[in-house]
Amino acid sequence: MSQLPTLRQLQFIIALAEHGSFSRAAEAVFVTQPTLSAAIKELETILGTVLVERGARGAVLTPAGDAVLERARRVMTEAEDLVIAAQAAGEPLAGPFKLGVIPTIAPFLLPQILPALRARFPDIELFLREDLTDRLFDALRERRLDAALVALPYDAPMIETHAVWSDEFLFAAPPDHPLTRRATLSPSDLADEPLLLLEDGHCLRDHALTACSTGSARSDFAATSLHTLVHMVKSGLGATLLPRMAVDAGLVDRMGLEVRAFDPPVAGREIGVAWRKGSARAEEAIQLGDAIRDILDAPAAD
Amino acid sequence: MSQLPTLRQLQFIIALAEHGSFSRAAEAVFVTQPTLSAAIKELETILGTVLVERGARGAVLTPAGDAVLERARRVMTEAEDLVIAAQAAGEPLAGPFKLGVIPTIAPFLLPQILPALRARFPDIELFLREDLTDRLFDALRERRLDAALVALPYDAPMIETHAVWSDEFLFAAPPDHPLTRRATLSPSDLADEPLLLLEDGHCLRDHALTACSTGSARSDFAATSLHTLVHMVKSGLGATLLPRMAVDAGLVDRMGLEVRAFDPPVAGREIGVAWRKGSARAEEAIQLGDAIRDILDAPAAD
DNA sequence: TCATACGTATTGATAATACCTATGGGTTCG
DNA sequence: CGAACCCATAGGTATTATCAATACGTATGA
Numbered sequence: 001m002s003q004l005p006t007l008r009q010l011q012f013i014i015a016l017a018e019h020g021s022f023s024r025a026a027e028a029v030f031v032t033q034p035t036l037s038a039a040i041k042e043l044e045t046i047l048g049t050v051l052v053e054r055g056a057r058g059a060v061l062t063p064a065g066d067a068v069l070e071r072a073r074r075v076m077t078e079a080e081d082l083v084i085a086a087q088a089a090g091e092p093l094a095g096p097f098k099l100g101v102i103p104t105i106a107p108f109l110l111p112q113i114l115p116a117l118r119a120r121f122p123d124i125e126l127f128l129r130e131d132l133t134d135r136l137f138d139a140l141r142e143r144r145l146d147a148a149l150v151a152l153p154y155d156a157p158m159i160e161t162h163a164v165w166s167d168e169f170l171f172a173a174p175p176d177h178p179l180t181r182r183a184t185l186s187p188s189d190l191a192d193e194p195l196l197l198l199e200d201g202h203c204l205r206d207h208a209l210t211a212c213s214t215g216s217a218r219s220d221f222a223a224t225s226l227h228t229l230v231h232m233v234k235s236g237l238g239a240t241l242l243p244r245m246a247v248d249a250g251l252v253d254r255m256g257l258e259v260r261a262f263d264p265p266v267a268g269r270e271i272g273v274a275w276r277k278g279s280a281r282a283e284e285a286i287q288l289g290d291a292i293r294d295i296l297d298a299p300a301a302d
Numbered sequence: 303m304s305q306l307p308t309l310r311q312l313q314f315i316i317a318l319a320e321h322g323s324f325s326r327a328a329e330a331v332f333v334t335q336p337t338l339s340a341a342i343k344e345l346e347t348i349l350g351t352v353l354v355e356r357g358a359r360g361a362v363l364t365p366a367g368d369a370v371l372e373r374a375r376r377v378m379t380e381a382e383d384l385v386i387a388a389q390a391a392g393e394p395l396a397g398p399f400k401l402g403v404i405p406t407i408a409p410f411l412l413p414q415i416l417p418a419l420r421a422r423f424p425d426i427e428l429f430l431r432e433d434l435t436d437r438l439f440d441a442l443r444e445r446r447l448d449a450a451l452v453a454l455p456y457d458a459p460m461i462e463t464h465a466v467w468s469d470e471f472l473f474a475a476p477p478d479h480p481l482t483r484r485a486t487l488s489p490s491d492l493a494d495e496p497l498l499l500l501e502d503g504h505c506l507r508d509h510a511l512t513a514c515s516t517g518s519a520r521s522d523f524a525a526t527s528l529h530t531l532v533h534m535v536k537s538g539l540g541a542t543l544l545p546r547m548a549v550d551a552g553l554v555d556r557m558g559l560e561v562r563a564f565d566p567p568v569a570g571r572e573i574g575v576a577w578r579k580g581s582a583r584a585e586e587a588i589q590l591g592d593a594i595r596d597i598l599d600a601p602a603a604d
Numbered sequence: 605t606c607a608t609a610c611g612t613a614t615t616g617a618t619a620a621t622a623c624c625t626a627t628g629g630g631t632t633c634g
Numbered sequence: 635c636g637a638a639c640c641c642a643t644a645g646g647t648a649t650t651a652t653c654a655a656t657a658c659g660t661a662t663g664a
Contacts, residue, residue, distance in 0.1 A: 002385055004382065005381065007306055007309055008622090010384075021639095022642095023639085023641080031622090031624090032624060032625080033640085033641075034623085034624075034625085034643080034644095035623050035624070037641065038622085038623090038643095039622085041642090047389060047392070048392060048393075049388050049389065049391060049392030049393075050392070051388070054641060054642090055640085055641095056632060056640060056641085057639085057640080059640090059641085064388055064391035067388065067391040067585070068384060068388045071380065071582075072384060074380055075377060075380045078376055078377045079306050079307065081373060082307070082312075082370060082374060082377060083304055083306060083349060085373055086349035086350070087349060087350055087351065089351060089365060089369045089370075090351030090352070090366050280373075310651095323610095323611075324611080324613095325610085325611070333651090333652070334652070334653055334654080335611095335613095336613075336614080336653075336654085340651085340652085341651085357612095358611055358612085358659065358661055359610080359611070359660085359661075360610090360612095361611090361612085
């Protein structure tokens with residue numbers, strides 16, 4: 001097998017491509033210009049190809065250099081991932097951990113589980129970010145997040161998930177709503193009931209519509225948060241579906257709304273953790289999800 | 303950023319995992335046992351984790367070691383790919399190049415283009431392999447092939463393709479066949495004509511059936527090669543579709559078969575090059591395809 | 605219980621190399 | 635034409651990689 005380049009050399013050519021000059025690139029990687037110059041030259045020797053056009057106004061990559069650059073970036077990030085994965089395997093869920101949570105979960109779940117989570121993983125430094133699923137997944141793909149708590153199912157490339165627990169949907173309406181007087185309630189009863197839902201982009205909207213497959217949403221009004229939503233329901237704009245988690249967290253307390261569970265089989269959404277496929281912290285994401293499940297299953301002190 | 307391991311160290315731990323002993327692994331990578339021992343120890347220091355359980359009967363990876371091993375393998379192959387890609391970019395289509403070709407292309411195309419191909423790329427050492435599309439794609443994915451000449455469309459994960467040229471289908475039948483007396487011929491005329499085709503697994507079979515969307519195949523007989531096929535047609539077992547490429551190459555010469563082209567829009571299959579997504583030789587595969595197209599477009603000396 | 609075989613760890617010397625400073629020889633620009 | 639900038643080269647030094655020799659630990663069998 002032919003000789004391999006050094007990670008250092010790859011790091012150097014990446015810096016060179018980014019700074020367009022041997023001297024500035026050298027500065028960026030904290031070596032002198034001759035050092036970087038020699039390293040690049042040896043890299044070219046190893047690869048048997050000229051990678052850089054040296055000019056008086058700096059350095060430009062040749063086409064071959066561009067091809068190498070792209071792959072060098074890949075190799076470097078893979079190597080960095082290896083380090084992270086090793087450290088994570090040695091001491092899971094310690095140190096900084098960037099977790100995204102969707103807005104229909106965060107305000108109701110986090111207060112409930114964060115203390116227990118910190119107790120179980122005392123060395124963790126949780127950085128939380130609340131956003132829509134799409135944007136969280138983008139952040140996962142770009143490595144700006146380590147994991148995300150989202151509602152499933154949600155089709156997304158490059159993303160893997162692990163189910164944590166099921167969040168039942170509850171029917172919520174003003175007290176004078178006809179459906180609140182029914183003895184039993186199934187999702188199909190909502191067929192003729194235009195539902196008031198969150199605005200587009202919230203996965204809860206789509207999951208609610210899926211739950212009552214024949215139902216439809218009011219197209220004239222939509223809420224921007226669950227708190228807004230219950231206020232709009234209260235003022236008679238329509239009925240809605242709420243995740244039990246939010247109701248348990250007191251979303252409708254003292255609102256004077258009727259809340260009814262559906263008869264089995266209950267409709268709902270699945271909550272799960274998600275991570276970038278191949279992420280160095282996939283194993284930790286799963287562990288985190290399992291820990292959250294444990295915490296939720298444990299007799300809550302409410 | 304924390305310190306990165308060396309490719310050498312990754313190579314060492316891969317060898318250690320494969321041989322299960324420091325001494326044998328050291329032998330395999332041509333260093334002494336203390337060298338490898340020190341390298342592994344430093345790798346463990348860098349990663350902050352114990353990767354190997356040292357025992358009296360050898361060494362076993364810890365779970366963290368397994369996690370590292372998997373990623374180390376990825377980093378190493380990516381690095382090797384980088385070398386190959388760089389060499390390929392510097393001197394394209396030189397040196398060994400492993401090309402797969404499907405059986406319905408190989409015998410008719412290769413004799414025609416190989417001389418010109420060698421003239422255009424004098425430094426190439428072509429290794430050819432003839433097999434069914436599925437098996438060629440497997441070989442691409444496992445890096446046993448650099449590229450493959452196949453018929454498109456053909457859905458396959460991890461495979462990318464580049465169209466080279468269109469290969470028209472021709473209708474072939476014994477001279478007494480009713481359809482040979484038609485003034486015009488379109489694929490839909492084959493609706494009631496059970497076609498004699500290659501056996502299952504050959505993409506030509508599926509492409510031919512797609513071409514005459516209403517047609518069907520004889521289920522009682524199937525041929526194992528185009529040569530067999532024309533003999534079976536000759537003996538009256540049915541009509542068939544043949545790629546023009548095969549006919550031009552003399553497949554039916556002196557067979558006494560009627561061969562008719564379809565009226566426009568002609569039906570056919572697309573021939574293209576395929577390679578593993580991310581392959582270091584993707585660019586070369588495209589170049590090869592373009593070169594083949596040029597050769598076929600050039601006024602053939604036949 | 606002890607010798608043996610088969611492991612890995614340690615040590616001290618040496619060769620390889622990574623890196624720096626100093627300098628030279630090109631461009632480009634005012 | 636000199637100043638400023640840029641890359642290549644040379645020579646010296648500190649670091650590191652590697653080796654041979656050896657110590658040490660643990661099974662195994664007489």
